[in-house]
Amino acid sequence: MPTTQPTWTTERVELLKSRFEAGLSCREIAAYIGVSRNAVIGKLSRLNLTTNGDQGRPARKRVGKPPGAKATPRLQYEMLVALYEEPRPEAPIDDEHRCSLLELSEERCRWPISTPGAEDFCFCGNMPAEGLPYCPGHSRLAYRPGSRQRVARG
DNA sequence: CCCTGATTCGC
DNA sequence: GCGAATCAGG
Numbered sequence: 001m002p003t004t005q006p007t008w009t010t011e012r013v014e015l016l017k018s019r020f021e022a023g024l025s026c027r028e029i030a031a032y033i034g035v036s037r038n039a040v041i042g043k044l045s046r047l048n049l050t051t052n053g054d055q056g057r058p059a060r061k062r063v064g065k066p067p068g069a070k071a072t073p074r075l076q077y078e079m080l081v082a083l084y085e086e087p088r089p090e091a092p093i094d095d096e097h098r099c100s101l102l103e104l105s106e107e108r109c110r111w112p113i114s115t116p117g118a119e120d121f122c123f124c125g126n127m128p129a130e131g132l133p134y135c136p137g138h139s140r141l142a143y144r145p146g147s148r149q150r151v152a153r154g
Numbered sequence: 155c156c157c158t159g160a161t162t163c164g165c
Numbered sequence: 166g167c168g169a170a171t172c173a174g175g
Contacts, residue, residue: 007168025159027158038170041159042167050160
């Protein structure tokens with residue numbers, strides 16, 4: 001069987017059209033398939049699914065079609081909500097993944113362990129949620145009112 | 155200011 | 166043909 005398949009195989013296109021016709025945003029489709037939203041839109045354009053496919057000339061000015069798609073400026077908010085909505089608030093906080101400042105990366109939770117300046121000062125190093133600097137467990141702690149001292153009071 | 159949608163350009 | 170960059174609109 002061929003191993004080198006083009007990025008857009010029949011299955012991809014089917015999923016693409018299915019979710020597109022389902023009323024999902026290109027963002028969701030892209031995230032679901034695993035490609036950039038530009039790639040999804042680009043493919044749709046080539047398939048003439050973006051527009052009626054009737055016009056033989058370009059005319060960008062058809063941005064208003066989704067009913068209530070006010071964008072998602074609060075992407076992190078949605079993720080945090082999803083974390084709180086979980087029935088089992090498990091905290092995947094492992095000390096085995098702790099790393100130093102130099103070992104920090106986008107795939108490492110930046111939750112500070114111990115106190116800054118201490119010899120054993122390190123970071124969580126867990127797998128953070130996409131778009132969040134901390135792992136789900138620490139993200140919740142960081143956002144939980146009361147968990148940390150709420151100095152902000154009026 | 156941020157995000158989504160669509161077109162256009164480069165590889 | 167695919168993908169990123171760019172443009173346009175809400």
